[in-house]
Amino acid sequence: GAGVSQSPSNKVTEKGKDVELRCDPISGHTALYWYRQSLGQGLEFLIYFQGNSAPDKSGLPSDRFSAERTGGSVSTLTIQRTQQEDSAVYLCASSPRPGFGGQETQYFGPGTRLLVL
Amino acid sequence: QKEVEQDPGPLSVPEGAIVSLNCTYSNSAFQYFMWYRQYSRKGPELLMYTYSSGNKEDGRFTAQVDKSSKYISLFIRDSQPSDSATYLCAMSSTSGTYKYIFGTGTRLKVLA
Numbered sequence: 001g002a003g004v005s006q007s008p009s010n011k012v013t014e015k016g017k018d019v020e021l022r023c024d025p026i027s028g029h030t031a032l033y034w035y036r037q038s039l040g041q042g043l044e045f046l047i048y049f050q051g052n053s054a055p056d057k058s059g060l061p062s063d064r065f066s067a068e069r070t071g072g073s074v075s076t077l078t079i080q081r082t083q084q085e086d087s088a089v090y091l092c093a094s095s096p097r098p099g100f101g102g103q104e105t106q107y108f109g110p111g112t113r114l115l116v117l
Numbered sequence: 118q119k120e121v122e123q124d125p126g127p128l129s130v131p132e133g134a135i136v137s138l139n140c141t142y143s144n145s146a147f148q149y150f151m152w153y154r155q156y157s158r159k160g161p162e163l164l165m166y167t168y169s170s171g172n173k174e175d176g177r178f179t180a181q182v183d184k185s186s187k188y189i190s191l192f193i194r195d196s197q198p199s200d201s202a203t204y205l206c207a208m209s210s211t212s213g214t215y216k217y218i219f220g221t222g223t224r225l226k227v228l229a
Contacts, residue, residue: 042219056214091160098215106217108160
């Protein structure tokens with residue numbers, strides 16, 4: 001079956017512009033996660049969705065970052081007024097249901113590489 | 118201090134060698150431990166998952182968890198050039214939400 005897909009695969013934008021990143025989780029997966037991977041850094045948690053609600057937004061770096069999920073499926077991460085420090089790979093993951101491992105292990109998409117000039 | 122520490126490498130080994138990759142952590146609440154492999158410009162893919170302490174083997178891969186030392190390892194036997202990638206450890210606790218805490222990753226190169 002299809003894995004997690006993300007679009008666009010690459011995005012170059014100018015400082016101050018808004019960007020939208022899209023994630024299509026594996027069909028039937030109710031839990032969805034966004035992470036950010038910067039050069040030399042590990043994956044940094046941003047936000048977690050269960051269905052359409054986000055019980056944990058603790059990783060969003062600032063109020064310029066927001067995310068939504070509709071229909072329990074597709075999610076969009078929006079970054080407003082982008083800054084150069086937002087340049088990173090944004091990864092989305094999904095799992096069949098929320099949990100800590102095993103059957104609930106997170107499966108990752110290929111990521112969106114964002115470059116803010 | 119980061120919650121999870123991982124040597125970034127790079128680590129270069131000859132084909133056929135046994136590779137040992139390690140992470141240390143500080144949060145004693147971590148119960149679930151994962152190893153992901155990430156090829157260049159790809160998303161991480163799950164290799165191994167273990168719960169609490171002990172060993173788990175899957176083909177050429179063995180994962181070990183020592184909770185008393187807060188230390189986890191991934192061993193790769195008979196390493197192949199196709200194993201060349203970045204290996205990320207990840208862990209989570211059973212309290213709070215379900216986010217994973219990742220190490221920075223170790224870059225491995227297996228030389229033919």
